Amino acid sequence: MNRRKWIMLFGCIAIVGVALLTTVQLWGQTSEAQALTEGEAKERALDKYTGEIIETTKKDNEYHFVLKAETGTYLIVIHATNGDVVSITQQEKNNEQKPDGNSENPENPENPENPENPENPENPLTEDEVKAKISSQGTLESIELIQSAESSSYYQAIVQRENEEHTLTIDPYTGKVTNSTKTSQRLLSEKEAINLALEEVNGEVDDVDFIESDGQTPYYLIEIETDDEREATIQIDAYKKQAITVTWEEQEDDEDDS
Incomplete structure (x- = not known):
């Protein structure tokens, strides 16, 4: 009888051990699956910085x-799990100037400025060609060819990306982005604010006010009148792009006045 108890005890211990081992293996596989792949991490780096991963x-x-x-x-150091930029360090500074149209390039004398582009450097890319090359940078707001006597010409484009406005400087012959500057966080437009307000309260928009003051996040106050003649005022945060408060106007009690 005692022998049977010992056998049952060892059997229970073995089952618990197998269960624990399986749990640890599954946890390890889940943790591994959550880590970013090299391609995903590379996309994170290129989303934030312009250039070529070598x-x-x-x-x-x-x-x-x-x-x-x-x-x-x-x-650039990217965290493999959450994709955050851990650090960015400049290893080498480029002080070389681009050759002008009269300089010679033994590898490609026809196009010394861009050996990969067979076109004549005297003829910059068209606006449509540049738009196509920067389509992955964000939603294009405007683009303009800047010509200056003091420096070489370049395209300047303004794009919206991740609710932020970026100003891009673009090489007119290669279409490559040579500089990117974040100008400001994009505010919610009046139309977008109205759509958010109507998601909170269904009715007819009666009035829209944009409030911007020092020390406070800009916001919209949108008055909506419902079908049952009630009126609500919805406060929409222009940065967070969400409704903050919904206030209903108090109705007069006609019966008390009669």
């Missing part, structure tokens, strides 16, 4: 990307 390594839980840009070479 080297990739992975150390512990971090991806190390060497990015070659117009201004030099940078080391």
Whole structure:
């Protein structure tokens, strides 16, 4: 009888051990599945910085990307799990100037400025061609060819990306982005604010006010009259793009006045 109890005890211990081992393996597989792939991490780096990834390594839980840009070479470290930028360090500064139209390039004398572009550098890309090349940068708001006697010409474009406005400087012959500057966070438009308000209260828009003051996030106050003649005022945060408050106007009690 005692022998049977010992056998049952060892059997229970073995079952518990197998269950624990299976749980640990599944947890490890889940953690591994949540980590970013090298391609996903590379996309995160290129979304934030303009250039070409020329080297990739992975150390512990971090991806190390060497990015070659117009201004030099940078080391970008991306967290392999959450995709955050851990650090960015300039490794080499580019002080070389682009050759002018009279300089010679032994590799491609027909186009010394851009050996990969067979077109004559005297003829810049058209506006439509530049639009196509920067289509991945965000939603295009405006684009203009800037010509200056003091410096070479360039395209300047304003794009909206992730609710932020970016000003891009673009090489007119290659279509490459040579500089990107975040101008400001994009505010919610009046039309977008009205649509958000109507999602909160169904009715007819009676009035819209945009409020902007020091020390306070800009917001819209939108008055909506419902079919049953009630009136609500919805406050929409212009940055967060969401309704903050909904206030109903108090109705007079006609019966008390009679």
